[in-house]
Amino acid sequence: MSESNNDFVVTPWEVKGKVDYDKLIIQFGTQKINEELKQRIKSIINDELHVMLRRNVFFSHRDLDLVLNDYQSGKGFFLYTGRGPSLGMHIGHLIPFIFTKWLQEKFKVNVYIEITDDEKFLRNQEYTLEQTRQWSYENILDIIAVGFDPDRTFIFQDTEYIRNMYPIVIKIAKKLNFSEVKATFGLELSSNIGTIFFPALQIAPTMFEKRRCLIPAAIDQDPYWRLQRDIAESLGYYKAAQIHSKFLPPLTGPEGKMSSSDPNSAIYLTDDKKTVAWKIMKYAFSGGQPTVELHRKYGGNPDVDVAFQWLYFYFEPDDKRIKEIEEEYRSGKLLTGELKQILIDKLNEFLEVHRQKREEAKELVHVFKYDGKLAQQMWEKIHE
């Protein structure tokens, strides 16, 4: 991806500018999730599509059609996603988990969630392994709170599960040379040898079953999976399929993606009601006019308004209601402050439920990591 013929950049380590998702599909060589595919999913699950599919938050894929074929033929498939543990998770981080959980519910399939406590430590000079493992625990609580099926979900930390993965990890590592991972992962000659090896650990879970693996993730992660697709079949496994999401815009505006390093660009899952209200009111980039008079006259622009975009992504799942909000904002009937208040209420409602579930999750960590039906099977298995 070069910047020369675009005003945006999307790589696994940087998202800059206003992303043109149609162009990205062409650049990355992925497939658009078109109406036909959506209708097919709808008819298979015999239910409404998830709001993120209806509204094209998940908008692109590789081999999703083949995944559906395998599902319908009885071969089945499995889901894989993961997280590089961080001090706090923000609402953008939940998107792949919320969507993965929905897919699990509808297709009744296994979900594997890799917590890369090793990579987070290796990639950041200032972090200790003790920190990234503590964050792993905290993040796992947030992930469990999303509501995965405890018998069909295995959450594992690399530093704990490595022995079970190591044979397949080194088989993968043997297929990848430094030049290849350098280009894909943005590594240098001065990169430490742990970060150079790590791609093999990220690819390994795509080979946990001899079925097709579907990975829900933001589209910037796609290059990682291209490496997997280059080598999977030579190891006797399937090329991993992906379903790609857009980036939830940061509070600060419609460009780039939410960043953990700028706390004012994001709402954290631990932000209390007051903080949420204050951050949205103060920082949320507005598509409104500078004065109430001008706003009433010319109306707001929901396409760049972050409060509206967040409601649209998933905080207002009611399609009728979101249409009303959009029209009222565009017409000038709904003021920026009012729109922000709608989001604040929705967010605080969401976060209150999340915090409750997060508390309950403390009792479930052992189930998802060690004792659940799938977890138990996984600890007995050495992946070759």
Added chain:
Amino acid sequence: MSESNNDFVVTPWEVKGKVDYDKLIIQFGTQKINEELKQRIKSIINDELHVMLRRNVFFSHRDLDLVLNDYQSGKGFFLYTGRGPSLGMHIGHLIPFIFTKWLQEKFKVNVYIEITDDEKFLRNQEYTLEQTRQWSYENILDIIAVGFDPDRTFIFQDTEYIRNMYPIVIKIAKKLNFSEVKATFGLELSSNIGTIFFPALQIAPTMFEKRRCLIPAAIDQDPYWRLQRDIAESLGYYKAAQIHSKFLPPLTGPEGKMSSSDPNSAIYLTDDKKTVAWKIMKYAFSGGQPTVELHRKYGGNPDVDVAFQWLYFYFEPDDKRIKEIEEEYRSGKLLTGELKQILIDKLNEFLEVHRQKREEAKELVHVFKYDGKLAQQMWEKIHE
């Protein structure tokens, strides 16, 4: 090491020419094991020195004096050596093990033996992991046959023990970048990412205890340990000490080292009596004269004669007897065929005992890997 000012080359992946060990000490910046140090060891153990020390087969070191200080002050130390598993082991492969076993016996210390089934697989395109694990089992039998103390020795395969090592492995990996390992391990941009990561696994066992680690190994392995010495203290561990051996010359002549890829250059631990006799008679490079008459007149040269060198390295540990053989050969009294026959008898005697012990070792694999006193402790330990 450049070839320009030498007629020999010693790197971890190549030994070429007639090695000048005094020059090598200067090149590598190691210390000679001088008479004073030998006398010190002798007085500490209150026993004869091992033949390989008496005859300077182990001739060079780093920090051996500090190891002895730690031993005498009660801090103690531990031994670490290892093996890249191969289809068969030859008599040269036993040298570090025989010497390590002697050190263990005299100092009553723990020995850790790493079997790098992962690296052997990663480094060789044609090998499967199934093969390198099978060879690991076979090689472990040969190692156990040397006679280690089952309560003070832990033999482990990387693919099995990785979970216990992984935290310290990634802490090491974070300290080493590609440029550094590239130079030391002879890696390229086209090297697979497993081989690039591997040095961290080779270094990890030097940090199994918070004491000084002494590594007996051939001197070509020294560059690996220089990396360890660069980073050990920053991780709160000791710089590893080494005691370096010379190369047992290949059958084919006094240059280079024995190679597994040329079966006629080596005697394998599985070679039967006839094979041993035939290989020595046919291939052992001789320091004798072309005819009996000339030999009687001018005498042989034991310094280049491989049969003599092997007897000197360890197959004739009696100092009086080896001196006799040397003098008789030099004088022409002892013919090449007779010298070879002495070696054949000694070798076959040695191999017969080894084969017997190797059979008995089958019952002990579980002890050294899992059930022995040290092994049990090691499986309960996560190395951070």
